[in-house]
Amino acid sequence: MTDALTADHARGAGEDSSRPAVRHFLKDSDLSPAEQAEVLDLAAALKAAPHSRTPLAHGDARETVAVIFDKTSTRTRFSFAAGIAELGGQALIVNPGESQIGHKESVEDTARILERTVSAIVWRTFGQAGLETMARFSRVPVVNALSDEFHPCQILADLLTVREEFGTTAGRTLAYIGDAANNMASSYALGGALAGMHVRLCGPQGYRPDPAVVEEAQRIAGETGGSVAVVDEPREAVSGADVVATDTWVSMGQEGQKSERAGAFEGFRVTEELMALARPEAVFLHCLPAYRGVEVDADVIDGSRSRVWDEAENRRHAQKALLVWLLQRAEASSSFVDRRPEVSA
Numbered sequence: 120m121t122d123a124l125t126a127d128h129a130r131g132a133g134e135d136s137s138r139p140a141v142r143h144f145l146k147d148s149d150l151s152p153a154e155q156a157e158v159l160d161l162a163a164a165l166k167a168a169p170h171s172r173t174p175l176a177h178g179d180a181r182e183t184v185a186v187i188f189d190k191t192s193t194r195t196r197f198s199f200a201a202g203i204a205e206l207g208g209q210a211l212i213v214n215p216g217e218s219q220i221g222h223k224e225s226v227e228d229t230a231r232i233l234e235r236t237v238s239a240i241v242w243r244t245f246g247q248a249g250l251e252t253m254a255r256f257s258r259v260p261v262v263n264a265l266s267d268e269f270h271p272c273q274i275l276a277d278l279l280t281v282r283e284e285f286g287t288t289a290g291r292t293l294a295y296i297g298d299a300a301n302n303m304a305s306s307y308a309l310g311g312a313l314a315g316m317h318v319r320l321c322g323p324q325g326y327r328p329d330p331a332v333v334e335e336a337q338r339i340a341g342e343t344g345g346s347v348a349v350v351d352e353p354r355e356a357v358s359g360a361d362v363v364a365t366d367t368w369v370s371m372g373q374e375g376q377k378s379e380r381a382g383a384f385e386g387f388r389v390t391e392e393l394m395a396l397a398r399p400e401a402v403f404l405h406c407l408p409a410y411r412g413v414e415v416d417a418d419v420i421d422g423s424r425s426r427v428w429d430e431a432e433n434r435r436h437a438q439k440a441l442l443v444w445l446l447q448r449a450e451a452s453s454s455f456v457d458r459r460p461e462v463s464a
């Protein structure tokens with residue numbers, strides 16, 4: 120089933136079915152469980168030896184990766200820029216408001232331009248549909264750097280952090296407390312299920328997970344030995360968990376709902392008292408930016424169980440691994456034009 124999903128997203132430029140498919144990463148389940156494990160293995164190797172792979176370098180020449188932001192960013196921007204440089208390439212960062220995509224020029228036409236100019240397209244945007252269109256018309260890999268629906272690069276970093284902590288993801292329980300309808304919750308469901316984790320999603324009424332995502336995640340979990348459950352009570356959700364995670368209660372674009380959300384999420388803050396119900400060795404994750412005293416208490420995020428700084432660092436390693444993995448497959452599928460300079464022997 121995940122392979123079928125992969126095939127749906129895989130072929131760029133729509134028309135040419137004679138050519139092997141380009142792989143994209145628009146949502147967590149664009150990787151199969153085995154592929155996700157491959158990327159995480161590579162991420163660990165690249166963390167140990169950051170300059171060991173330079174697929175974007177060709178002598179003195181460097182390939183370019185477009186990194187486009189329709190929304191603001193700190194971690195995603197810096198981790199992709201630094202990671203692409205470590206891979207021997209250069210990141211062309213496009214800040215919010217600087218491009219014509221979607222308002223002066225269609226996503227289709229943008230994809231047609233970019234695929235002739237850059238080696239990969241990393242895009243933080245609003246709706247998932249834009250990413251799907253970009254991927255359909257691009258013969259270079261497209262990566263979701265956060266959409267309203269999913270944040271799959273963040274989950275790769277989180278899974279790497281869990282592996283570092285416990286040696287494995289399979290069989291570990293992750294409790295996500297907060298806005299269980301947001302992109303992080305959806306990506307935890309899918310990505311955690313792929314990794315064989317037991318994922319519990321816990322949010323208040325009105326902020327519960329998308330049933331379609333839960334259904335897909337449960338199908339995946341059926342293959343990997345994991346599980347995905349929707350739990351109403353935070354105390355029940357964190358009971359015996361290995362990982363407790365949360366996210367801001369007000370995601371980008373929801374600023375107008377701040378006071379309404381503050382009321383709705385009462386009782387869903389991650390406190391020391393809540394953490395005490397998790398396993399003694401449990402760790403705390405937050406994709407950041409965090410609001411201390413709102414979704415998490417300062418003594419949790421700044422305490423000994425917090426792994427948020429490792430998690431933030433792991434964005435770079437996980438994304439580098441993902442790019443290496445995607446670029447290898449893009450090279451295998453490329454039959455239309457080789458833009459790269461000759462590599463001298």
Ligand code: CP
Binds near residue numbers: 407
């Ligand atoms: N976690 C995350 O995506 O951070 P930024 O919004 O700073 O990129």
